Amino acid sequence: MRDIAVVGIGMTKFGELWQQSLRDLFVEAAMKAIDDAGVDHIDSMYVGSMTPGLFVGQEHIGALMADYLGAAPVPAMRVESACSSGGMALRAGFFEVASGYSDIVLVGGVEKMNDGADVTYALATAADQEYEVYQGVTFPGLYALIARAHMHAYGTTHEQLAAVSVKNHKHGMMNPNAQFPREITRDQVLKATVIADPLTILECSPVSDGAACAIIAPIEIAKKLGKPVIKIIGTGAATDTIALHARADITTLNAVKQSAMAAFKMAGKQPKDIDLAEVHDCFSIAEICIIEDLGFTEKGKGGEFTEKGHTGISGQIPVNTSGGLKSKGHPVGATGIAQVVEVTEQLRGTAGKRQVKDAKVALTQNMGGSGASSVVHIFQKEV
Amino acid sequence: MPSPRYRREMPQRYRLEAAKCNQCGKEFFPPRLICSGCGAKEFETTKLGNTGKIVTFTTIRVAPDNFATQVPYNVAIVETDNGVRVTTQVVDCKPEVLKIGQKVKFMFRKLYTEGHTGIICYGYKAVPL
Numbered sequence: 001m002r003d004i005a006v007v008g009i010g011m012t013k014f015g016e017l018w019q020q021s022l023r024d025l026f027v028e029a030a031m032k033a034i035d036d037a038g039v040d041h042i043d044s045m046y047v048g049s050m051t052p053g054l055f056v057g058q059e060h061i062g063a064l065m066a067d068y069l070g071a072a073p074v075p076a077m078r079v080e081s082a083c084s085s086g087g088m089a090l091r092a093g094f095f096e097v098a099s100g101y102s103d104i105v106l107v108g109g110v111e112k113m114n115d116g117a118d119v120t121y122a123l124a125t126a127a128d129q130e131y132e133v134y135q136g137v138t139f140p141g142l143y144a145l146i147a148r149a150h151m152h153a154y155g156t157t158h159e160q161l162a163a164v165s166v167k168n169h170k171h172g173m174m175n176p177n178a179q180f181p182r183e184i185t186r187d188q189v190l191k192a193t194v195i196a197d198p199l200t201i202l203e204c205s206p207v208s209d210g211a212a213c214a215i216i217a218p219i220e221i222a223k224k225l226g227k228p229v230i231k232i233i234g235t236g237a238a239t240d241t242i243a244l245h246a247r248a249d250i251t252t253l254n255a256v257k258q259s260a261m262a263a264f265k266m267a268g269k270q271p272k273d274i275d276l277a278e279v280h281d282c283f284s285i286a287e288i289c290i291i292e293d294l295g296f297t298e299k300g301k302g303g304e305f306t307e308k309g310h311t312g313i314s315g316q317i318p319v320n321t322s323g324g325l326k327s328k329g330h331p332v333g334a335t336g337i338a339q340v341v342e343v344t345e346q347l348r349g350t351a352g353k354r355q356v357k358d359a360k361v362a363l364t365q366n367m368g369g370s371g372a373s374s375v376v377h378i379f380q381k382e383v
Numbered sequence: 384m385p386s387p388r389y390r391r392e393m394p395q396r397y398r399l400e401a402a403k404c405n406q407c408g409k410e411f412f413p414p415r416l417i418c419s420g421c422g423a424k425e426f427e428t429t430k431l432g433n434t435g436k437i438v439t440f441t442t443i444r445v446a447p448d449n450f451a452t453q454v455p456y457n458v459a460i461v462e463t464d465n466g467v468r469v470t471t472q473v474v475d476c477k478p479e480v481l482k483i484g485q486k487v488k489f490m491f492r493k494l495y496t497e498g499h500t501g502i503i504c505y506g507y508k509a510v511p512l
Contacts, residue, residue: 121447130392132470136450137458144441152483197442245460245468250439
């Protein structure tokens, strides 16, 4: 396989973007990424999106985006893996470039969630439609089931869960693209409207519109483009049971563990080598389970680890410096690529107030459903 | 939901029919074509026990449109006496009485009415013992 680098990044602001359509969002992010890379063409493209069909009644968005980007007739297809569609689009593009078939590939993600669809229903299609959703389960509900089990098994407190939201909002305040760039307090989190006990609305990622894109290319091309070379040194993906109830341990996200193991192995790295991570904090409890299952802390200690500030920007392992899904926003298909945008900024040293000092190795983790799919990438700044 | 799709799931939703792998004995609800434990393809039809205990639970307060009139409602993962886990609503009780380890039994109930012209959907729900 060839060595590959991220050569360009671009994203829209995340939020309720009433003036922009699904295609407007994607094209804006794609143009920014192409400009940032300084390339004059792309060889192909992958568009991560969870369910544009349910959100805006539009499928076939690979071709749509290639058309509106003025890139047709390049090959284009949509990649779907629920909320990990973006990360999986990067993985698909990675293999196309690694194989030598293509040189310059655009990998992106987009979701337009605020156009009037029943969002709770649309998102729930990522769960087992016949045996979870049929009973009235929602995504906040599934993560609430994980939260309750984690609290019971490890003594994790609601205050510790709230610390995830407080920390991510603190980071998001410094991100100009964040949907909710404002500080929140622990008491505000705990006293907010309950969505699915014990999770309150301030522990749930918001409903967002947005797009993010990255351009990837072989390292030889990257070196000629004049920007710091951010290599992708590991990719890993894994699956787990679609239904949460079918897992032997409700509190362990095995797909996260397995995808991380594969990416660490390929990169020749360990959790202690990572300088910062962007992870899939769709709900407060998700970040707790993920930092445990990625190996940043022991199983069961994620709450305590977060409460002590170890995942803050100047902590032991900064997690979600972008504000994460909670503060930055979560246009589901775009999230996996927005994570790439953040770690690329960090490794280039252009993350402004959010900059993690001397960041050299970064990890992204993007997850689908209640953890039935997960994709991890590891990036390293070439020195 | 088109009626053929609804009808296909009736053995599970109405009668809790499960499948037990002839080779390794692992039990599945709903039945599968391939055992995820050992890869075997031969199963015996079994029935889930009628009782079980709560593994974890929540109360849903924001629901999709089909369930919007039911909020708040309780949902739990229940482990049946033969060790199979299912997601189910827990009804006929207040949220405060739920706890991990709580014994429940399954009842046949209405789940929801589909839109304005759709079918009435039935299935199992749990009730505390």
